[in-house]
Amino acid sequence: MLANMGHAMDNGFLSKLAFWQTSQFMGNVGVFIASNSLWVCKPQQGQLAPVISQFLVQKNNWSQAFEALKSQFGRVRVQLVLSQQYYQLLQVEKPNVEPGEVTQALIWSVKDMVSEPVTDIHLDYFESSFISSSKVNVVVSSRQFLMQLASACDANGLDIAGVSIEELALSHVLAHDNMAHMLVAHLPQQELLLLVVKAGEVLMQRRVRGxxxxxxxxxxxxxxxxxxxxxxxxxxxxxxFESQLRQAPVGSISILAEGDSSSLANLVSANFNQKVVAVNHDGVSNLLAQLALQELARGEV
Known part of the structure; x- marks a missing residue:
């Protein structure tokens, strides 16, 4: 669930969209919403590896894709993680208003920075407890798109536990200790993401083209x-990170990419004093579905 870093927000990303009634559900699944498919992770009992499935989304028919999900896993609670194309992540000055008015005020702060019209903006924000800053990280998505997902889940009797984004989900890859760590993440045909995380909090994020x-x-x-x-x-x-945010150097660098990531990590390590490692995975989209389940735990803190 999109949350203020360090504690869960009182109102989740879809709080105003939750018009369905919850009842008995057959467990939780993590769902990574990619450009044309759903990647779904369902945990198994004991030490068994989780079940990972991919459901194609034909012509933006989300209801059909979630129907296929329900056919395999039953009526479950779903924790969604949006891929980058479905949101914008911005840094803006935090409005000097009462806490309950921040979200509404942020709409006017970002309206000229995003492609969605004001009436279609749905946003949430998070900030770090480690960095003293007047700025907050604002996640902006299309209200119409989120309503499509909500309607598709509702039509199939699925409960949306929360909605998160790549940056927050990927923070679970790194060690949770008192040092900052960097993750270099790449999905095929997408921009590169450089992320710095400390104790589960996103301190810095940057997208790089090329x-x-x-x-x-x-x-x-x-x-x-x-x-x-x-x-x-x-x-x-x-x-x-060190000069502008005045933070100590990162303790390690992890590379999450498909292809020959081990050789890439070895080559990059020659340029840094920090340990550089390749993250083991069976596909980055596959991993993001698994990480979605960890985002569910964050929302329940």
Whole structure:
């Protein structure tokens, strides 16, 4: 659930859209909403590996996709994680208003920064307890799109537990200790995401263009400059984190990407004192579905 970092928000991302009645559900599933499919993770009893399924979304027919989900898993509670194309993440000054009025005031702060008309803006925000700043992170999505998802779930008797975003879900990949850690994450054909997290809180996030096909790079291409270009972007982010946000250097760098991520991590590690590791996974979309379940736990704190 989209939450103020450090504690769950009183009102979730879909609080005003929750017009259905909850009843008996057959467990929880995590759902990553990608460009044309749902990636779904259902935990299993004991030590069994979770079940991961992919359901294609044909011509934006969300109801059909969630119907297929229900056919396999039954009436379940779903924790959704939106892929980047379905939201914008902005940093803006926090309005100087009463706490209960912040969300409404933020709409007017971001209205000229987003593509959605004011009447179609649905937003939430989070901020860090570690960094003293007058700014907050604002997540903006289309109200119409969220209503499509809500209606599709409602029509199939599914309960939406919450809605989150890639940056918050991916924070679960990194160690939860008293040090900051960096994650370099890449989904095929998407921009690169550089994320700094400390004790589960997102302290910094940055999207970088030019690496859309990183997952298809050969070892030779990585050696011939791609790994160094990536290292340069990592260094830029680290410099900003240390000098502008006045934070101690990150303790480690993790690379989450498809393709030859192990070789990429080895090449990048030559440029840094920090330990650089490749995150083990069976597909980044697959992993995001699993992380959605951890976002469900965050919302229940």
């Amino acid at each position: 690496f859309n096909h990183l997952n298809k790079a050969t070892l030779e291409e990585l050696k011939q400059g791609l790994a160094d270009n990536l290292s340069l972007e990592i260094q830029r982010s680290m410099d900003y």
